[in-house]
Amino acid sequence: MEELDRKPKTSDDDHVDELLNRDYEAGFVTDIESESLPPGLDEGVIREISKRKEEPEFMLEFRLNAFREWQKMQEPEWAHVNYEKVDYQSISYYSAPKLNDGPKSLDEVDPELLATYEKLGISLKEQEVLAGVQGAPKVAVDAVFDSVSVATTFKETLNEAGVIFCPISEACREHPELVQKYLGTVVPTGDNFFAALNSAVFSDGSFVYIPEGVRCPMELSTYFRINAANTGQFERTIIIADKGSYVSYLEGCTAPMRDENQLHAAVVELVALDDAEIKYSTVQNWYPGDENGKGGIYNFVTKRADCRGVNSKVSWTQVETGSAITWKYPSCILTGDNSVGEFYSVAVTNKRQEADTGTKMIHVGKNTRSTVISKGISAGRSNNSYRGLIKILPNAEGARNYTQCDSLLMGDQCGAHTFPYIEGKNPSAQVEHEATTSKISEDQLFYCLQRGLSEEDAVGLIVNGFCKEVMKNLPMEFAVEAQKLLGISLEGSVG
Amino acid sequence: MLKIENLHASVGDKAILKGINLEVKPGEVHAIMGPNGSGKSTLSYVLAGRDGYEVTDGSVTYNGEDLIEKDADERACDGIYLAFQYPVEIPGVSNSYFLRAAVNAQRKHRGEDELDAMGFLKLAREKAKLLELPDNLMHRPVNVGFSGGEKKRNEIFHMAVLEPQLCLLDETDSGLDIDALKTVANGVNSLRSPDRAMIVVTHYQRLLDYIVPDQVHVLSGGKIVKSGDKDLAKQLEAEGYGDLVAA
Numbered sequence: 001m002e003e004l005d006r007k008p009k010t011s012d013d014d015h016v017d018e019l020l021n022r023d024y025e026a027g028f029v030t031d032i033e034s035e036s037l038p039p040g041l042d043e044g045v046i047r048e049i050s051k052r053k054e055e056p057e058f059m060l061e062f063r064l065n066a067f068r069e070w071q072k073m074q075e076p077e078w079a080h081v082n083y084e085k086v087d088y089q090s091i092s093y094y095s096a097p098k099l100n101d102g103p104k105s106l107d108e109v110d111p112e113l114l115a116t117y118e119k120l121g122i123s124l125k126e127q128e129v130l131a132g133v134q135g136a137p138k139v140a141v142d143a144v145f146d147s148v149s150v151a152t153t154f155k156e157t158l159n160e161a162g163v164i165f166c167p168i169s170e171a172c173r174e175h176p177e178l179v180q181k182y183l184g185t186v187v188p189t190g191d192n193f194f195a196a197l198n199s200a201v202f203s204d205g206s207f208v209y210i211p212e213g214v215r216c217p218m219e220l221s222t223y224f225r226i227n228a229a230n231t232g233q234f235e236r237t238i239i240i241a242d243k244g245s246y247v248s249y250l251e252g253c254t255a256p257m258r259d260e261n262q263l264h265a266a267v268v269e270l271v272a273l274d275d276a277e278i279k280y281s282t283v284q285n286w287y288p289g290d291e292n293g294k295g296g297i298y299n300f301v302t303k304r305a306d307c308r309g310v311n312s313k314v315s316w317t318q319v320e321t322g323s324a325i326t327w328k329y330p331s332c333i334l335t336g337d338n339s340v341g342e343f344y345s346v347a348v349t350n351k352r353q354e355a356d357t358g359t360k361m362i363h364v365g366k367n368t369r370s371t372v373i374s375k376g377i378s379a380g381r382s383n384n385s386y387r388g389l390i391k392i393l394p395n396a397e398g399a400r401n402y403t404q405c406d407s408l409l410m411g412d413q414c415g416a417h418t419f420p421y422i423e424g425k426n427p428s429a430q431v432e433h434e435a436t437t438s439k440i441s442e443d444q445l446f447y448c449l450q451r452g453l454s455e456e457d458a459v460g461l462i463v464n465g466f467c468k469e470v471m472k473n474l475p476m477e478f479a480v481e482a483q484k485l486l487g488i489s490l491e492g493s494v495g
Numbered sequence: 496m497l498k499i500e501n502l503h504a505s506v507g508d509k510a511i512l513k514g515i516n517l518e519v520k521p522g523e524v525h526a527i528m529g530p531n532g533s534g535k536s537t538l539s540y541v542l543a544g545r546d547g548y549e550v551t552d553g554s555v556t557y558n559g560e561d562l563i564e565k566d567a568d569e570r571a572c573d574g575i576y577l578a579f580q581y582p583v584e585i586p587g588v589s590n591s592y593f594l595r596a597a598v599n600a601q602r603k604h605r606g607e608d609e610l611d612a613m614g615f616l617k618l619a620r621e622k623a624k625l626l627e628l629p630d631n632l633m634h635r636p637v638n639v640g641f642s643g644g645e646k647k648r649n650e651i652f653h654m655a656v657l658e659p660q661l662c663l664l665d666e667t668d669s670g671l672d673i674d675a676l677k678t679v680a681n682g683v684n685s686l687r688s689p690d691r692a693m694i695v696v697t698h699y700q701r702l703l704d705y706i707v708p709d710q711v712h713v714l715s716g717g718k719i720v721k722s723g724d725k726d727l728a729k730q731l732e733a734e735g736y737g738d739l740v741a742a
C-alpha cells in the first residue's frame with residue numbers, strides 16, 4: 001500500500017484565491033403532496049415497504065435477510081472522509097408523491113412533476129430530446145422521484161425490440177423470475193454496510209434486460225430526484241445484457257438545497273453475459289452543501305459489474321460534481337475469459353465537499369483487461385481521494401491493467417490523495433500505474449486571458465482539457481451537460 | 496494609439512521598469528532591444544495586463560483610454576495581442592477549439608455574432624496557409640509537444656486570426672531557424688497595415704532584417720536608454736550593448 005499525499009504550496013497560491021459562491025441551479029423544492037412512512041427502521045417498516053410495492057414473497061425475504069445482516073454490521077470508517085454520523089432512526093425510508101395508483105400513461109403524470117423535470121432539463125415528452133442537442137438520438141427516461149418511479153418513456157419502442165426497461169418495483173411484479181435470478185448476485189446483501197441497508201429498504205430504481213443479440217435501439221436513462229426532506233433515497237438498479245447484446249445507460253441525479261444532510265445509498269448491479277457490452281454513464285450532481293459544509297447529500301453507493309461471459313465488456317464513466325460526501329467505487333469482476341472492464345472518472349470537489357472514489361478491477365478470467373482513468377479536481381477546502389484496487393487472481397493468466405490517476409489542485413486549501421492497491425497472484429499479469437498532480441498555472445490562465453477569454457471560461461477550458469480522456473467516453477448529449485456542469489461547479493474557485 | 500509616460504512597474508517587491516516613455520502611432524513598427532534581464536518581457540506583460548505586474552507610477556493610455564485599470568481579457572478584446580516568448584501548453588484542448596473560443600469571446604465583446612465551426616475553419620485555414628502551419632497543429636492540444644519553432648509560428652497564427660490592433664511580439668525570433676524566421680517574418684509583414692501597430696521585442700538584430708522597424712529603442716535597467724531609426728539596430732549588432740548598458 002502506498003499513499004501519495006500532496007498539498008503543494010507555491011507562490012502561485014497567492015493569486016489563486018478563496019472561492020466565491022455559486023448557486024446550485026437544481027436546488028428548488030417541488031411543492032407536491034406526498035405520503036411518507038414515519039422516520040425509523042425496523043422489520044415492520046420493511047414489511048410495509050414490501051407491502052406497498054405489492055412484492056412477491058421472495059422479495060420480502062430478501063429484504064428481511066439483508067436487514068438482519070445490516071443490524072450486525074458497523075458503518076465503515078476507512079474512507080478518507082469526515083462526516084457527522086447518520087442517525088438511521090431519524091430517516092424516513094419511504095416517500096412517494098400521491099399518485100392514485102400510479103400513472104397509466106405519460107398524460108396522467110402530475111403536471112407539477114413534469115414541470116420539475118422540465119426545469120432540470122429532462123424531458124418526459126417522447127417527441128423531445130435531452131439538453132437541446134440538435135440531432136441527438138432519442139433517449140428513454142425512467143424518472144425516479146424520491147422513492148418511486150413516476151414515469152418511464154418510450155416503453156413501446158423498447159418492447160418491440162424485446163428490451164425490458166421499467167421501474168424495479170414493476171419488474172418484481174411483472175418479471176419476478178428475472179429479478180430473482182439476478183438480484184443480489186453481483187452485490188450480495190451482506191457485501192457492505194450501505195449495500196445491506198439498501199437491500200433491506202430499497203424503494204425504486206430501474207430494471208433493464210436486453211435479450212440475446214439485441215442492440216438496444218436507444219440510450220436508456222434514469223433520472224433520480226430527491227425532493228422530500230428527511231428521507232433517504234435507496235435505489236436499486238439492475239442491468240442484464242444477455243449474450244451478444246449492447247446497451248448504453250445514463251444516470252443523472254439532483255436534489256434540493258436543504259440544511260440537513262440527506263442520505264443516498266444506492267446499489268447498482270450489472271451483468272454482462274458472453275460477448276455482451278454495457279456502457280454505464282453517470283452525471284452526479286446531488287446538492288453539495290454550502291461553503292461552510294452545511295447540508296448536502298451523503299452519496300454512499302455500491303456499483304458493481306460482473307463480466308460473467310467470455311468477451312464481455314463493461315465501461316463505467318462517471319462525472320461526479322455534487323454531494324457533500326461521496327463514497328463510491330464502481331467496480332468490475334472480470335469473470336469471463338477475455339472480458340474487459342473500464343473505469344473513466346472525473347470527480348470535482350469544491351467548498352467543503354469530500355470525495356473518496358475509485359474502482360476495483362478483479363481479474364478472474366484469462367486475458368482479462370482493465371483500464372482505469374481517474375481525474376480528480378479539488379478546489380476550495382475540499383478533499384478528493386482516489387482509491388483503487390487491482391486484483392489479479394491465480395487463474396487470470398495474461399491479465400493486464402493500466403491505471404492513470406491525475407489530480408488537479410485549485411488553490412492551496414484543498415487536498416488530493418491517491419490510494420492505489422495492487423494484489424497480484426499471477427506472474428504473467430501486467431499492471432501499470434501512473435499518477436500525476438498538477439495545478440492550473442498562472443501561466444495557463446494568463447495565456448487564455450490574453451487571448452480574450454474570461455477567467456471563468458479559461459478555467460472551464462483548462463479543466464475540460466484536463467478531463468478530456470474521460471469526457472470523450474460520455475454519450476454526446478450528456479457530454480455537453482457534463483462540460484457545463486464542470487464549469488459551474490468550479491465557478492469562482494479561482495480569482 | 497499607445498502612449499506610455501514615466502512607467503514604473505514592479506513584480507512583488509522588485510522594481511523592474513523605472514520610467515519608460517514611448518509613443519506608438521497606428522501603422523508604426525517599434526523595435527525594443529536590450530540585453531537579457533533588461534525588462535523587455537516585463538514591459539510586454541505590463542502592457543498585456545498580467546496579474547502580479549504592478550504599475551507603481553506613470554500612465555499608459557491606449558486609444559485615449561487608461562489601460563492600467565483594465566483586466567487582461569478586456570485588453571485582449573480591445574485589440575492588444577501578445578505573442579509569448581514562452582508559449583504555454585494547455586493539455587487536452589485542441590488548438591482550433593481554443594482559438595475559436597478566443598475569436599468568439601472577442602467577437603462577443605464587440606457585439607458581433609459568434610463564428611460557427613464552419614466559419615471559423617474557413618478563416619483559420621486561410622491564415623494557416625499564410626504561415627505554412629502544418630494542418631495537424633490545428634488539431635493537436637495547444638502547444639503540447641510543439642517544437643520551439645512550431646510554438647512561435649503558432650503564436651503568429653493566433654495573431655493573424657485574431658487581427659489585433661496592437662501587436663506585442665516578445666522574442667518571436669528566438670528558437671527559429673532561418674527558413675522559419677523568414678516564414679514568420681512574412682506572416683508578420685503581411686499583417687502590417689496603416690491602422691495596426693507593432694512592438695517587436697528582440698535580443699538580436701537578425702529579425703529586424705526581415706521586419707523593418709520605424710523606430711528602435713534600447714532598453715536597459717528598466718529604462719529606454721537610446722532611440723533611433725533602423726540603423727541603430729545595425730550599429731548595436733556591430734558594437735554590442737556595451738557602452739549603452741554601462742551608461
Ligand SMILES: Nc1ncnc2c1ncn2[C@@H]1O[C@H](COP(=O)(O)OP(=O)(O)O)[C@@H](O)[C@H]1O
Nearest residue numbers: 506507509511530531532533534535536537538
Ligand atoms: N516574476 C518575477 N519575479 C521577480 N523578478 C522577476 C520576475 N520576472 C522578471 N523578473 C526580473 O526582472 C528583470 C527583467 O526580466 P525580463 O523582463 O524577463 O527581462 P528580458 O525579457 O529583457 O530578458 C530580471 O532581472 C528578472 O530576473
Ligand SMILES: [Mg+2]
Nearest residue numbers: 535536580666
Ligand atoms: Mg524576455
